[in-house]
Amino acid sequence: MGGTCLDSTPEAPIHSRFASTMKEMNFHPARFLAQSIRLALATAFVLILSFSSQNLCAQDWFKTETSSGVSNIRIAVADFKAVSAADPQTVPLKRTFDTTLYSDLANAGIFDIVSKSLLPQTSPGAPAEINLAQWGAAPTSAAMVAFGALGVSGGRITASGFLFDAKNTQFPQVLAKQYSEDANEEMARQIAHRFADEIIFRLGGGVPGIAETKIYYIKMGGGNKEIWAMDYDGANQHEVTHLGTVSISPRISPDNSRIAFSSLGREGFQIRMYSLLLNRAVNFPSAGGTNLSPAWSPNGRDIAFSSSRSGDPEIWIADSNGGGFHRVTSFRGPDVSPVFNPKTGSQIAWISGRTGLPQLYIMDTDGSAVTRMTDGGYATSPSWSPNGQFLAFAWDRKYGPGAPGGQDLYVMEVATKRWIQLTHDIGRCDFPSWSPDGRHIVFANTPGGRAASTRIVSMLADGTGRRSLTEAGADMPNWSWK
Amino acid sequence: MNVSQARYRRAFAIAAVAVALSAVTGCHKKDKAVDPSTLGPMPAATAAPTATLTADPAAVDLGQSVVLNWRTQNASVVTIDGIGEVPANGTQTVSPSSSTNFHLTAKGDGGTTEANVRVTVRVPVAPTVPTDTGDMGSEAAFHQNVQDIFFDYDSYDLRPDAQTNAQTAATYLNAHSAIKLVIGGYCDERGSAEYNLALGENRANSAKTALVTAGVAASRIRVISYGKEKQFCTEQNESCWQQNRRAQFSMDR
Numbered sequence: 009m010g011g012t013c014l015d016s017t018p019e020a021p022i023h024s025r026f027a028s029t030m031k032e033m034n035f036h037p038a039r040f041l042a043q044s045i046r047l048a049l050a051t052a053f054v055l056i057l058s059f060s061s062q063n064l065c066a067q068d069w070f071k072t073e074t075s076s077g078v079s080n081i082r083i084a085v086a087d088f089k090a091v092s093a094a095d096p097q098t099v100p101l102k103r104t105f106d107t108t109l110y111s112d113l114a115n116a117g118i119f120d121i122v123s124k125s126l127l128p129q130t131s132p133g134a135p136a137e138i139n140l141a142q143w144g145a146a147p148t149s150a151a152m153v154a155f156g157a158l159g160v161s162g163g164r165i166t167a168s169g170f171l172f173d174a175k176n177t178q179f180p181q182v183l184a185k186q187y188s189e190d191a192n193e194e195m196a197r198q199i200a201h202r203f204a205d206e207i208i209f210r211l212g213g214g215v216p217g218i219a220e221t222k223i224y225y226i227k228m229g230g231g232n233k234e235i236w237a238m239d240y241d242g243a244n245q246h247e248v249t250h251l252g253t254v255s256i257s258p259r260i261s262p263d264n265s266r267i268a269f270s271s272l273g274r275e276g277f278q279i280r281m282y283s284l285l286l287n288r289a290v291n292f293p294s295a296g297g298t299n300l301s302p303a304w305s306p307n308g309r310d311i312a313f314s315s316s317r318s319g320d321p322e323i324w325i326a327d328s329n330g331g332g333f334h335r336v337t338s339f340r341g342p343d344v345s346p347v348f349n350p351k352t353g354s355q356i357a358w359i360s361g362r363t364g365l366p367q368l369y370i371m372d373t374d375g376s377a378v379t380r381m382t383d384g385g386y387a388t389s390p391s392w393s394p395n396g397q398f399l400a401f402a403w404d405r406k407y408g409p410g411a412p413g414g415q416d417l418y419v420m421e422v423a424t425k426r427w428i429q430l431t432h433d434i435g436r437c438d439f440p441s442w443s444p445d446g447r448h449i450v451f452a453n454t455p456g457g458r459a460a461s462t463r464i465v466s467m468l469a470d471g472t473g474r475r476s477l478t479e480a481g482a483d484m485p486n487w488s489w490k
Numbered sequence: 491m492n493v494s495q496a497r498y499r500r501a502f503a504i505a506a507v508a509v510a511l512s513a514v515t516g517c518h519k520k521d522k523a524v525d526p527s528t529l530g531p532m533p534a535a536t537a538a539p540t541a542t543l544t545a546d547p548a549a550v551d552l553g554q555s556v557v558l559n560w561r562t563q564n565a566s567v568v569t570i571d572g573i574g575e576v577p578a579n580g581t582q583t584v585s586p587s588s589s590t591n592f593h594l595t596a597k598g599d600g601g602t603t604e605a606n607v608r609v610t611v612r613v614p615v616a617p618t619v620p621t622d623t624g625d626m627g628s629e630a631a632f633h634q635n636v637q638d639i640f641f642d643y644d645s646y647d648l649r650p651d652a653q654t655n656a657q658t659a660a661t662y663l664n665a666h667s668a669i670k671l672v673i674g675g676y677c678d679e680r681g682s683a684e685y686n687l688a689l690g691e692n693r694a695n696s697a698k699t700a701l702v703t704a705g706v707a708a709s710r711i712r713v714i715s716y717g718k719e720k721q722f723c724t725e726q727n728e729s730c731w732q733q734n735r736r737a738q739f740s741m742d743r
Contacts, residue, residue: 342688388682
C-alpha cells in the first residue's frame, strides 16, 4: 500500500444511495420480498469498497456501502393504535413504543423510512382497518407498512404488530406478532425492539437485528473508571461494577454471561472477570506482570490478552477460567489489544510496537503466519467484523512530535489490505467495536481533545448515520455478540 | 485549695450540727452516727453539686477545635483543669495538641462533684520517617539519589541522561540494601490507552533492567504500569507530556 495513497484501480463507480431518495420502484410486487432477500444475501454485510476514479490521494474521502446494488426498502411505520385509552399509562407507554420502533427501523441501515408527516392520518390497529392502497400511493409510497395496536390494562401492556407488503394486494401480511409484558417504560421499549428485530430479520436478508443487543463501556468519574452497560441505542444506561478503581477494556463474553476486563490493583493492571449471572466479580488468577486487553474467542472458551508476566508485554492465551495459559508472541516491544477472528476463531489481530510505532498485525492463534497490515502511522484498537472479512481500527497516519494529526477510524479488508477511512474531522476516534450484524460500529469519540470529553458514538459501518449514545465521560465501548 | 477546703469543713460542720439537732429534737429514726466516708449528710438546704461535661466532637484531627460544654448545679466554684475557673454553665472552644482528659470539678456547699471527658486528637503519622533509619536511608535522600527517568515519545529506550540517573540510583540502592522500590511506568495522554499501558510497562522494565545491570537485585524491584491512566501533568503541551513520559521510583513499603 506504499505511502498514503491507494494504488488500486477503481472498482466501481460511486454510489450515492445513502444520500439519494428512493428511485421509482417498478418491480413486481409479488417477487419483491424474495428478490430483495436474495440480493441482500448476496451482498449484505460485505462492504463494497467503491472508489472514485478521480483523485483519491488528494482528499481521501470516498464512499462505501453496506449492500451495494440493493435499493433500501421503503418502509412506513404507523403510530400504533391505542386500544384502551382509559388506562393513564397507555399514552406514555405507546409514545415510548412508537418512538423506539421508529428509531430502531430508522437506524437499522437497511431501510428508507417514510417521514411520519407523509403518513395517512388514520392509525390502523388491525389488518381489517388498513387501506393498503393509500399507504402504497404517493406521498407515502411505502413498500412495507408496520402497524398495530397497543393497550394497557391491569398492569400489562399488550401489543399486536403487523408488517404488510403494500404492493401485494392478495396476501399482504408478511409478519404478525403479539406481545404481552409488564406495563413499564423498559418493557415498552423492549417489545418495540423485539418487533423491530423481527422486521429487520425478515427484510434484512435473514440476519438478526441488533435492537436487543447491549453495549458495555467505561464511565469515568472521580478519578475512577467503572464498567457500565446500556441498550444499543443508548437507553437504559446503568453501572455494572462498583470496584472503586480504574477498570478498562470491558469485553462481553459471546454468551452474554461474563465481562472480562482489566483493573488497576496493588500489583498493577490485572485481568478480572465479572459474572452478569451472579452480579459479582468472579475469580480470574493473575500470574504477575501487567495484564491487559482481554478478548474472547468466538466459542467463549479462550481468552487472549496482553501480559508482561515473562517480562515484555506479549500476547497470551488462557482458557476462560485463567488456566492453561501459554504465550503466543515473542518479540521485543509492546504487544497488546488482541481480538479473535469471530468467524473462524483461528486468527488473532493485534497491535505490536515491535518496529517502533504501534502497527496492526494478524496471525494464527498458534503464533504462526504473522502478517503486518498497516504500513505506518500509529494504529491501535482493532475490532474484527463478525463475518471475518474486515478489521476496524483506530489509525493516526501522520503521528509524530509536532504533528498532532487526527486519529480516525478505518476499515481494512483483511484479504487485500485495502482500507477506507470512516471518520473525518470529528476529533479523536478510538475503540471501534462491530455490531453483531456487521452493519454498525460503535466507538469512542473525543471531540474536545481532552479525555474528559470522550463519549460513545455509533454509526453505520460505512461511516454514515452517526449519532451520540452517551454524554461526555464514557469510553471503550464493546458491543455484545448477540 | 485552702479556701475551698475551709468551706467544705464549714459546710460539713453545719450539716453535722443540723443532724445532731434533729436527733436531739426527737427524730424517731434510729440514725446511726454520721458516716463521713459517704458524705452522707444531706441537709435539705445544701444539695450536692451535679456536673456534666461533654465534648463535641469527641475525636478530631490535629489542629481542629472541640467545643466543651458543661452544666453544673449547686456549685459555687467550677474549675476545669488547664482552663481555670469557669462559669457554672458554659461552653468553650479548645484546640488540644494531643489527646486530653478534660477534668471538671464543681464545688458547692453540698460537696464536690467531678466530671471527665476525653478528647482524642488524631495526630497524623508522618508519612516519611525524617530521621535516617539505618539502611533504609531517608525519603529525601532516596529521591535525591534515585531520580525519575524520562523518555522520548513512544520510546522505552533509556536516553544518556537516564543512563546517568540509573547509575546514580543503583549506587545509592546498593549502599542501602534494605530499600525495596516500585517503578511506575507512565505515558503522556496521546495515543491509545491499551497500547500506552503496554508501553508504560516497557518503560518501567527498561528502568528496572538498568538497575539490575548495575547490580541491584531484581527481587527488590516491583514494576507497575499506569499507562496514561494516572496523569502527572494535565496540560496539552510538550513539557507536560515529557513530565508524564517517565519511570517513577518510589520506596516500596
